Amino acid sequence: MSTAFQKEIHVALGDLKLQKTITTATDRFSEKRLDVVAPNVLPEYQELRDQAHHIKRHTIDHLDYYLETVEARVQSRGGHVVWCADAEAAVNAVIAIARKHDAKLAVKSKSMVSEEIHLNDALEKNGIEPVETDLGEYIQQLARERPYHIVAPALHKTRGDVADLFVEKLGVERNEEPEELTQVARRVLRRKFLNADMGISGANFVVAESGAVVLVENEGNIRMTTSAPRIHVAVAGIEKLIPRATDLAVFLKLLGRSGSGQPITSYTSFLSGPRRDGEINGPDEFYLLLVDNGRTRVLADKEKRQTLYCIRCGACSNVCPVYRRIGGHSYPGTYSGPIGAILTPQFAGLGHEPTLPFASSLCGACGEVCPVKIDIPRMLLALRRDIKKGEARENRWLPEKLAFRGWSWVMRRPRVFEWAGFFAQAFLSGQDDHSWVRTGPALLAPWTATRDFPPLAPRSFRELWRARQSSSGWIPTHAARKQKKDA
């Protein structure tokens, strides 16, 4: 029963320092988001979400048309489009571009899809040095870890952790001040930017009609990556498309606010191909990689297709009671949090991480904050259903099967249900009167090993109802209304 995912969870739950770091950071993100989407600050917020959802739905439903449009536009401005069916095709394409232009050093800005295809490992093996330039991502690269959070990759690291890492990997004097640590990174990375042959970026949006990629950031590393080296390679999942630049009026208002609580980030770059005649700065060559890698499989499932509307803001992780306990590294695959719980099983196939969609309390917070209105809770339920359907009957765990059959039998029989409640009362209370049940009997024991059960009320709803009905003078409202009418 125990998967790698479940083991990771227990490690994260036992680490109190980590628990505190995650809670503080995600609380801060959530508060900042609320400040900038509040009705008195952004009255059109819900309207923007609806519009964003409609635009994404339209684009995804006609994706072939927009993919061909963007290809034609990029090519018409002297850029190149490379189609990549899977991760292998994508990494091979980047390596081939590097070889063609004799590139040895590549600066990289943060890109989830490049994590997904394990680009850095492949580049290193082929003699090309990839350098992550987003501060959080650079920290993660030095630590040889994957991103902890979609927006804040090193969210789990304290200033002390980063200081130790810089001493070990960069040989600098130990200093814990974030200001000083940032300046160390600036100095090291500035040299890399100016010497790099190639810049590799992701894409927050790909604008079909413009043949452009849009990149949103605060540090300036993306502007460096896309403007300083002579080659710019943008790696984008095929779902990143939007039809027109004018749609950005909606998406840019939502992305910064949902991701980091900013009405606008420090830099938003709208880049359409190599530098033009007369421009001095900017790349000689521009490549746009359009990566499938499992996305068309999601596209084929009409019910769950909306998973592809995601703009990777990370807001769902910040409000998720599960993410906030188990942290980003517990999730298998590249994407963490609620969106990861629905993306990973669909990208990798349901068999790979069958417990992932079950790691949710279905509280609905993720769906409530999603700027493009992906119904994540409903996707989780649909995946649970698919996974259970896919399990061969004989492989299902017998006690679980019996328990659910028994449950269904009891729930359909009011008298039996009442009796069951009576017995549960006898079994579960009695530890002490009104406290939570911390250790359950028999079959409940494994469940209560990691959870507490709320105490059962001393009197059931049915008992209270009967008592009220028989006590003098009181009758249910609808009956009272009827009497009045009759009179």
Add this chain to the structure above:
Amino acid sequence: MPDREQVLSNVRSALGRRVGQPAPDPPPSRIVVPQWSREERIRRFSKNFRGETFVAPSADEARDFVAEKIDGYETIASKDEFLCDLGLVNLPDVRVNVDDPHELRVLCAVAGAGLTGATYAIADPGALAVLASNEEERLISLLPPRHVAVLPAHRVLTSLDELFAVLPDPALESSSLVLIGGPSRTGDIEMSLTLGVHGPREVYVVII
């Protein structure tokens, strides 16, 4: 099958669409432009922009402000027409008209300040919109630790909506449009706000 055909055919079969099938028009873009007076736009820009804004009543006062901000720094300036007309590029220690790519890069990397124009300023959210061109090179507003941008008041727009109303496809104008919301910053270490990561730590906008 080559990847292009494979991806496209997977997309089409997932969506039940035919080769060459057109798409209906997308839902209309949501563009709502507020009606704000010039004073209101400038007031809101100053409030929302995360750098420092100086509203100069005259060209002379603008020149004095810029001179003070770049005083003591090697400065690289863009060839922006408005900057040239104001004579700002003639201030001491200002280099302009550098056309050699290598030299421009080195100058940007060593300069203490970058002086540029701006295509537009946007009041809400506070941001500059800068189209790259042979008069406005990308690295001048990026590499030096301080950035001073100067523009006339009539180029202060109300909102992102108005920006995309006047510039419906930036790709027709330039290879690069950048929106600048303030100094380069990060919160990647313990969410503690730190300025001047890779771009400028100080940004000044002068509106005349």
